[in-house]
Amino acid sequence: MINENIHRIQQKIKEKCAEAGRNSDDVTLIAVSKTFPSADIRKAYEYGLVNFGENKAQELRNKFDELADLNDRLRWHFIGTLQKNKVKYLIDSTEYIHSVDSQELADEINKRMEKAGHEVMNSHKKKKILIEVKTSGEETKAGIENKKEVIDLLNHCKNLSSVEVVGLMTIAPFTEDKNLIRNSFASLRKLRDRLNTMGFNLKELSMGMTSDFEIAIEEGATFLRIGTAIFGQRTYTNKPEAH
Ligand SMILES: *Cc1c(COP(=O)(O)O)cnc(C)c1O
Numbered sequence: 001m002i003n004e005n006i007h008r009i010q011q012k013i014k015e016k017c018a019e020a021g022r023n024s025d026d027v028t029l030i031a032v033s034k035t036f037p038s039a040d041i042r043k044a045y046e047y048g049l050v051n052f053g054e055n056k057a058q059e060l061r062n063k064f065d066e067l068a069d070l071n072d073r074l075r076w077h078f079i080g081t082l083q084k085n086k087v088k089y090l091i092d093s094t095e096y097i098h099s100v101d102s103q104e105l106a107d108e109i110n111k112r113m114e115k116a117g118h119e120v121m122n123s124h125k126k127k128k129i130l131i132e133v134k135t136s137g138e139e140t141k142a143g144i145e146n147k148k149e150v151i152d153l154l155n156h157c158k159n160l161s162s163v164e165v166v167g168l169m170t171i172a173p174f175t176e177d178k179n180l181i182r183n184s185f186a187s188l189r190k191l192r193d194r195l196n197t198m199g200f201n202l203k204e205l206s207m208g209m210t211s212d213f214e215i216a217i218e219e220g221a222t223f224l225r226i227g228t229a230i231f232g233q234r235t236y237t238n239k240p241e242a243h
Helices: 002-019 038-046 056-068 084-089 103-115 147-157 179-196 213-218
Strands: 028-032 050-054 075-078 095-100 127-132 161-170 205-207 223-226
Touching: 002 028, 002 038, 002 213, 028 205, 038 056, 050 056, 050 213, 056 075, 056 084, 084 103, 095 103, 095 161, 103 127, 103 147, 103 161, 127 147, 147 161, 161 179, 179 205, 205 223, 213 223
Parallel strands: 028 050, 028 223, 050 075, 075 095, 095 127, 127 161, 161 205
Antiparallel strands: none
16 A cells, blocks of 8 residues: 555656656655654655655654664654754754754754764764745744745854755645645745855755645655655544545
């Protein structure tokens, strides 16, 4: 089941990249494994995936420990709202933190990295982070809405020795309206391009989930965060099962 799902989604990503004139090597599939057990992650790994995303720091850390035999091969991405007191769980487990939205959080990651003496997984000297931007206008979503604040955070991070901002992340509005979703992704891409003309060096665009990854590919996504299409419906929601 997981194998077939991965095969299907990889096929769709390839097709969409070809259609959009993009190289599929530039688009990384992150399997969002939140709420699913380590055994499922192992199956996905055995089928060829190495990038996994979690939205709770402690859950990520537990799975990292349970999959210790794969630790030099798996690449963990933290994609959820992050509280400062949970940063400690991510320091030696996580390669990318997608959801940084304040100077305080960036400072905490930097401080913890320095404290760890740079002796972290895969000997990364800096923690790779993305700035979460709110492109949807939705009150309930996290992220920085104001462009000047994004610039301030980028400038702030330049002075931190142990974090490196590698890109931007967003979550599209919760809607059926494809135009609104497209506008949300396009605005993230435009912001990245604009920031790069100002001298920043941002490569990654983390955008697109099960329901909207095709639009995200068209709009330039480099990281797709896909859960349901790989692991199936999560059971903590009240939504009826789709089958
Ligand atoms: C859960 C989650 C995803 C994956 O969502 P699916 O619809 O299951 O693909 C992507 N991004 C974030 C931030 C998430 O929390």
